[in-house]
Amino acid sequence: MKDAEMNELSDSEQEEVQSLEAELARAKSLSVKSLADAIESIGFECTRCGACCTAHHSGENNDEKTENAHEDETEPAHTQINNRSKTEAPAATAPTENGRVSHNNGSDDQTRTVSNQDNKANTDVAMESVSTSTSTEPHTATVFPDEVRELQATADNMRDGTADTDAHSPTEWRDVARPMPYGLDDENSTGTTFEWALQTDACGDCVFYEEADGVGSCQAHDNRPLICATYPFSVALGGTSQPMGEAVDTAGMVRAHECEGLGRDITREAAEELAATLRTRAIRELEEAISLRDAYEPPGNTDGIVVHDSEGAKRPDGTAIDN
Template sequence: MTDAPSLETELERARDLSVSDLADAIESIGFECTRCGACCKGHEREDGAETEPHTATVFPDEVRDLQAADDAPESASDYDWRDVARPMPYGLDDGDDGPTGETFEWALQTDACGDCVFYEEVGERADGTAKGACQVHEDRPLICETYPFSVALGGTSQPMGEAVDEAGMVRAHECEGLGRDISRAEAEELASALKTRAIRELEEAIGVRDNYAPTDADGVVVYDSEGPKRPDGTPVSDDA
């Protein structure tokens, strides 16, 4: 059996990716955002029991960028970590006093409906369905900027389940905008962001691994590349 490539090996592969080749792949698949909002909203579970909240990964520095975003719906002075991000729920348990356990990523914060807190509906599309918009579009995280695509490298994330199409190193995930014409300039811009995201995901994964130090802190602990944190983004070591 062949051992899986190390994160460092995958990081070097990510750094060597050709933006032109990625753009070729994106062009061959095709994409145009239809502003349906599906990638920003919660989703019904297959059993129909309840809504699955939106879970888009956000890096620690992206959280800080969103706190200070010029187009954020509140001023940076009023906008704390928990307004932007929440612990990724995977791996957490429901305790008597709320969630407990360890997780290794941050997810964009959601509202009471399970939608991204930055998502808003701004009118109707031609088919009568709601038109979606991002309140922090210019400062949106890389995973949002590059949706519905990901790169087929170990250590990188796949948004919203398995790929429905692929070309070369590029995977495409469920989205009604797939298969539509895209200009070369737009494909190259998307490809550049996709390469950046792949590099950042692997750097974050390496940082999480290298900075992991078990803690016996109660409640929820998020281990990111900067070390263990509380749900409000403060380091566990700062606990009184």
């Protein structure tokens, strides 16, 4: 933000602007060694149970995928910002997480790939069936614009290896990402929201999730978003995301969230790799929050859904809205 713009802000607004920059500086100063020490002390090994990348069915007590879910899990506070200034918006909409994200190991079996035709049908059903159910909460994980494009390319590459490849039908934005649901109406047809969530299927599960004999896997494992690659951990910095409600364990700057893999032995090499990715994620989330704040403009007379991300206002299909 330019000095001239800063001078026009009130003291409280300047503090909001400076706080994100201060947290970004703290994120860049994080020690990978210290983060790895914390992760190693908590312990973690993915059990590939699938609970982190599937819908939460609160009414099914015997569902193995949800037995560890937070009963008091709540969606991020959403603040209406139509009448707020450009600098106020990001502080009220700092990236947060609610739901499950994929951290499973990759699988050589990729018999079900993401395709436009299947996902367009699944998306319509999912938005209707999941949003109208009182007991099902779809998998919700933040994904940034660059990550969406990378997932599109990943899905295209996956489809290239199948017999039903359609060279004239590339993976679309809405095949892998959907508007974050907070701030939208009950039918998910109108409203203003911030950032994107990974797309879900008709059951509310991540479209990249597969399961065979009770063992889960991620089709996009090698190119999965940062939030997925670092689950179930986060860092204690303002403006960064906190998946699945409150932390259930902490060590230093590291917070651990609901996951049956916590407390298991982890090698030093794995802890350091996870710590380095966690630091990268913290920096990226704060950079995205700052860019979202600077790019935000109050929505005009635009019908339907408006999604604000670090690149500006967009339609649900990822195309830009010209104000």
